[in-house]
Amino acid sequence: MHEWALAEAVLDAAEKAAKDGSLKRVTGIVVRVGELQRMDLDAFRFSLEEIQKAGRPLLAGALIRTESEPALFACKACGRRWSLAEGAAGADAEEAEHIHFVPEMAHVYLRCPGCAGPDFEVAEGRGVRVSQVEGET
Ligand SMILES: [Zn+2]
Incomplete structure (x- = not known):
């Protein structure tokens, strides 16, 4: 599933950024979604939540916000x-x-x-x- 793969890549990147910044706990993540990106935003948000719950302790309590990036x-x-x-x-x-x-x-x-x-x-x-x-x- 396209959205699932994207969500996984996004959380990998967030995790890496947190480690690079020596964060012990991530509280918030902002994800920019391009206006021209073809995907189902609801499915994307659902995937983010599911992957976040499944064994990502560093990101466990983080609030994930999605923003639209205009073309x-x-x-x-x-x-x-x-x-x-x-x-x-x-x-x-x-x-x-x-x-x-x-x-x-x-x-x-x-x-x-x-x-x-x-x-x-x-x-x-x-x-x-x-x-x-x-x-x-
Ligand atoms: Zn011109």
């Missing part, structure tokens, strides 16, 4: 960075939905709002990462 595109031609809402201003609702679920489609529907160029990359908003690990040393 950000960067134009390779003019350097402008823009959000999905801004870039999809000319796209209709159905097209915007396509971009959400298939980020590769962004290049079909989006153009740089600055120079109208099609040569851009997804700078943020893909993948899942641990942004913060809090605890007691």
